[in-house]
Amino acid sequence: MDPSSTTTTINEAIDIASEEAAHGRGGFAAIIVSGLALLGSLYSMWETTLKQPQINLYVSENIHYTRDPYGGFEVLAVPITIANGGARDSAVLSMQLNVKNLATGRTEKFKSTYMADAQFFGSRDDVAARIKRPKLPFAPLSVAGRGFFTGTVLFYRAEGSEKTLIEPLSKIEMTLTLSIPPASNFLDKALTEVPQPITINADVPNFFVGALLSGDNAPLKVSGL
Numbered sequence: 001m002d003p004s005s006t007t008t009t010i011n012e013a014i015d016i017a018s019e020e021a022a023h024g025r026g027g028f029a030a031i032i033v034s035g036l037a038l039l040g041s042l043y044s045m046w047e048t049t050l051k052q053p054q055i056n057l058y059v060s061e062n063i064h065y066t067r068d069p070y071g072g073f074e075v076l077a078v079p080i081t082i083a084n085g086g087a088r089d090s091a092v093l094s095m096q097l098n099v100k101n102l103a104t105g106r107t108e109k110f111k112s113t114y115m116a117d118a119q120f121f122g123s124r125d126d127v128a129a130r131i132k133r134p135k136l137p138f139a140p141l142s143v144a145g146r147g148f149f150t151g152t153v154l155f156y157r158a159e160g161s162e163k164t165l166i167e168p169l170s171k172i173e174m175t176l177t178l179s180i181p182p183a184s185n186f187l188d189k190a191l192t193e194v195p196q197p198i199t200i201n202a203d204v205p206n207f208f209v210g211a212l213l214s215g216d217n218a219p220l221k222v223s224g225l
Helices: 003-023 027-050 186-191 209-213
Strands: 055-059 064-068 073-084 090-092 094-101 107-116 141-143 148-157 171-179 198-203 221-223
Touching: 055 171, 055 198, 064 209, 073 094, 073 107, 073 141, 073 171, 094 148, 141 148
Parallel strands: none
Antiparallel strands: 055 073, 064 073, 073 148, 090 141, 094 107, 094 171, 107 148, 171 198, 198 221
């Protein structure tokens, strides 16, 4: 709804209530009806113009594990949808995936490093030929009011190590969190809902490291969504 039209409706409701009260027409019932119209207009204005961002995160079950041969990084490809239930625009600055190997108890941080599309999953890496699967560096995501964003995020382990975290036939627990811009004032801080982390449990299938390094992906068996 156009904010100007909402303001016009509110003004009309006030004018009607004032006129009815001034001329004594309709009495108390007319005032009640006009008051309800005013409240409805104020609620509509809140929902369509003033309501703070309300970010909700949804994760698909189609999570894949792979390796980046250019550095040997462990990578998790996670399809996500971010919906904004508020009227104001918002942004997601970054994402973090804390991954725990349930057998060893080790936990590592994975950060949102790249975005991937169909070409990433339909191509391969070849270090000898200097061929890289196409991907885009992750940038802060803009989510318009009442809008949404859908895409696949590539999470890379934040710190490299010769000892891998995710092994064939292992079980892992992933906790996904979002970072959004801080509220600009106390009122916005009080009314803005912080996105809640999502925890995902998954079984890792058997895989060959050499196949992952050349562009293969190991689909995880996800539970607990």
